[in-house]
Amino acid sequence: MSLTKLEETFTIFDTTSSILQEELSCTYLEALAETAENLFHQDVLQDELSELTKKRLLKEYDKINLQSLTKEEVRKGFQLAILKGMKEGAQVNHQMTPxxxxxxxxxxxxxxxxxxxxxxxxxxxxxxxxxxxxxxxxxxxxxxxxxxxxxxxxxxxxxxxxxxxxxxxxxxxxxxxxxxxxxxxxxxxxxxxxxxxxxxxxxxxxxxxxxxxxxxxxxxxxxxxxxxxxxxxxxxxxxxxxxxxxxxxxxxxxxxxxxxxxxxxxxxxxxxxxxxxxxxxxxxxxxxxxxxxxxxxxxxxxxxxxxxxxxxxxxxxxxxxxxxxxxxxxx
CATH class of the missing domain: 3.40.50.150 (Vaccinia Virus protein VP39)
Structure with a gap:
């Protein structure tokens, strides 16, 4: 897997999670779960978001084609985002298996x-x-x-x-x-x-x-x-x-x-x-x-x-x- 592809995948998760974290006033990991659901359904499911925020998110989601990625590419990109969220201290009781x-x-x-x-x-x-x-x-x-x-x-x-x-x-x-x-x-x-x-x-x-x-x-x-x-x-x-x-x-x-x-x-x-x-x-x-x-x-x-x-x-x-x-x- 090329590092570029991994970086691109992580960046989509990270950017959209950060947007949702701010808009929904939640933790990064909670926002990551929300953005992953959006990606899976290829839509923005959070009704409380403004139309401008929905457009920002959809613009980011359009940059990634999940069908073109291998399972490992998806897993590793998602894993990096989870690790970032865990470093924020939301899950100090859980360490991811290396x-x-x-x-x-x-x-x-x-x-x-x-x-x-x-x-x-x-x-x-x-x-x-x-x-x-x-x-x-x-x-x-x-x-x-x-x-x-x-x-x-x-x-x-x-x-x-x-x-x-x-x-x-x-x-x-x-x-x-x-x-x-x-x-x-x-x-x-x-x-x-x-x-x-x-x-x-x-x-x-x-x-x-x-x-x-x-x-x-x-x-x-x-x-x-x-x-x-x-x-x-x-x-x-x-x-x-x-x-x-x-x-x-x-x-x-x-x-x-x-x-x-x-x-x-x-x-x-x-x-x-x-x-x-x-x-x-x-x-x-x-x-x-x-x-x-x-x-x-x-x-x-x-x-x-x-x-x-x-x-x-x-x-x-x-x-x-x-x-x-x-x-x-x-x-």
Whole structure:
């Protein structure tokens, strides 16, 4: 994708969002959701705007032809606008998954599901939909059924507009993902798991990974909930903090995982992606136990090189592919 095309796409989102932000007296992210809806319908839907403002917006919208852009071009332009909005502090509790990580998770989901013609996918902490749509854009050869859940209604609105602009038919639900979900179990779960404490102690008491004292760990409950809503033999791809594997509570998590899943891999992400080593994360790959599923002889344990080192990354991706093919032959 040429930088010029990316800049042009972002500029349309940015310029029109700034106009709407001023006219509607709302946040940049709220304005971005409004302008995305306008673009999708190729019209200005806000009745309260003056005719002059509507003409200004339509003039900007005429500069972009969504049909001429790839899904990735739309996603990246929209992503840059979301990042600008988040820097304004409207969503300090939500950080977008870095692009390189999203694309790499897409590679993994594609490889592990290589033999499946159709896949159902859930992201229980979907946020703005950037990770989910980045993964879907690498599964264009599959028949997809997709779900995204988040408790934040603005993030869900952005995710909904994001998927519309990329023409992904995703079902979104605005709800606490740790309550009972309105979906059937899926083949694959992907998630950049929220890390911290879960405030609803009453609901947490329904989980095996609840803590006996104080608030339970949200990241542990998300893993348990995700496993519950995965079909037997299905895969789960989590982006998790390395700190999750430390401390007393990690023992309970280990016991729970041993009972319900096989650990397929743990891929340590390069430290240069994070502000400090204590914020470092890994990609955690699990497979839910089933009658015809065996534990891998050796889990895929990898320290990933910097994503900018193309030869090293190409080598690692080749090794991962070889490992997956070897596991398939074993079956």
């Amino acid at each position: 692009d390189a990580i999203s694309l790499f998770i897409g590679f993994l989901v594609s490889k592990f599901n290589e033999s499946n013609a159709s896949i159902s996918i859930l992201d229980p902490a979907v946020g703005t939909g950037n990770l989910l749509t980045a993964v879907l854009n690498q599964l264009s050869d599959k028949k997809l059924t997709t779900y995204g859940i988040d408790v934040d209604d603005l993030l869900i609105k952005l995710a909904y507009q994001n998927s519309n602009l990329q023409q992904h038919p995703i079902e979104f639900y605005t709800q606490d993902s740790l309550q009972n979900l309105y979906i059937e179990p899926v083949d694959t779960v992907i998630s950049d798991i929220p890390y911290g404490f879960y405030p609803d102690d009453v609901n947490a008491s329904n989980f095996e990974l609840k803590r006996n004292e104080g608030h339970s760990y949200a990241h542990h409950l998300y893993i348990e909930q995700s496993i519950k809503y995965t079909k037997p033999g299905g895969y789960l791809f989590f982006l998790v903090p390395n700190a999750m594997f430390e401390g007393e509570e990690s023992k309970n998590l280990h016991v729970y995982l041993k009972d319900h899943v096989y650990i397929q891999g743990l891929l340590q992400l390069p430290f240069n992606l994070f502000k400090s080593p204590k914020h470092a994360k890994s990609i955690f790959i699990l497979q839910k136990k089933a009658i015809n599923v065996e534990q891998p002889k050796q889990a895929l344990l990898v320290n990933l090189p910097s994503f900018s080192k193309k030869d090293a990354m190409s080598n690692i991706m080749g090794q991962i592919n070889d490992w997956i093919q070897a596991e398939k032959r074993k079956k």
